[in-house]
Amino acid sequence: xxxxxxSGGGLVQPxxxxxxxxxxxxxxxxxxxxxxxxxxPGKGLEWVSYISSSxxxxxxxxxxxxxxxxxxxxAKNSLYLQMNSLRAEDTAVYYCARGGxxxxxxxxxxxxxxxx
Amino acid sequence: xxxxxxxPSSLSASTGDRVTITCRASQGISSYLAWYQQKPGxxxxxxxYAASTLQSGVPSRFSGSGSGTDFTxxxxxxxxxxxxxxxxxxYYSYSYTFGQxxxxxxx
Numbered sequence: 569x570x571x572x573x574x575s576g577g578g579l580v581q582p583x584x585x586x587x588x589x590x591x592x593x594x595x596x597x598x599x600x601x602x603x604x605x606x607x608x609p610g611k612g613l614e615w616v617s618y619i620s621s622s623x624x625x626x627x628x629x630x631x632x633x634x635x636x637x638x639x640x641x642x643a644k645n646s647l648y649l650q651m652n653s654l655r656a657e658d659t660a661v662y663y664c665a666r667g668g669x670x671x672x673x674x675x676x677x678x679x680x681x682x683x684x
Numbered sequence: 685x686x687x688x689x690x691x692p693s694s695l696s697a698s699t700g701d702r703v704t705i706t707c708r709a710s711q712g713i714s715s716y717l718a719w720y721q722q723k724p725g726x727x728x729x730x731x732x733y734a735a736s737t738l739q740s741g742v743p744s745r746f747s748g749s750g751s752g753t754d755f756t757x758x759x760x761x762x763x764x765x766x767x768x769x770x771x772x773x774x775y776y777s778y779s780y781t782f783g784q785x786x787x788x789x790x791x
Contacts, residue, residue: 612771612782612783612784612785613720613722613728613771613773613782613785614782615773615779615780615781615782618778618780627778627779628779629779630685630779663727663728669716669718669733669775670718670730670733670773670775671718671720671728671730672730672739674727674728674729675727676727677727
């Protein structure tokens, strides 16, 4: 069974940093492209970042470019999102999602709240 | 970035009804369009990709059509478990973008 489990969310002050993790199981993680997608409270979905299976190709949404860094460790079956210079508008549930174009499996999400 | 606009934003319907949700792209995206269903407190679920291809395990009452800039998601014979919010997503180019969502509610 495919499972994606996010962790690392929490309350952080504006300007602070947080690192999210996504632990994958039930599939060959190193063969799949991965993404982070977020959802602000009561709002719609926003794609955040993409990483290829090898980690050699990365894309970011303009809203996070220069502040967020996506990475992966295929030996540990894990995906990461390093978030720096956090803003109130980054408050959201962050999902990791499998796939290069469409997202066929999603984690349960981890809530990031940016507030003083 | 390509803008995706869904209509309506909300929709009331009854079990057994047929409903259609529309998604319009700000520029042509060929058939690089997916539909997701999301229930409260849950992660989205992929329903349709390539505009009209049903994801494995998705009931056949769901169907999608369209290409270019105009797309539709149709649910024939609504079931109680179909009341949820639906999103379209373009994957023609990065940044991938979603529509704002259509909330399907029980009448």
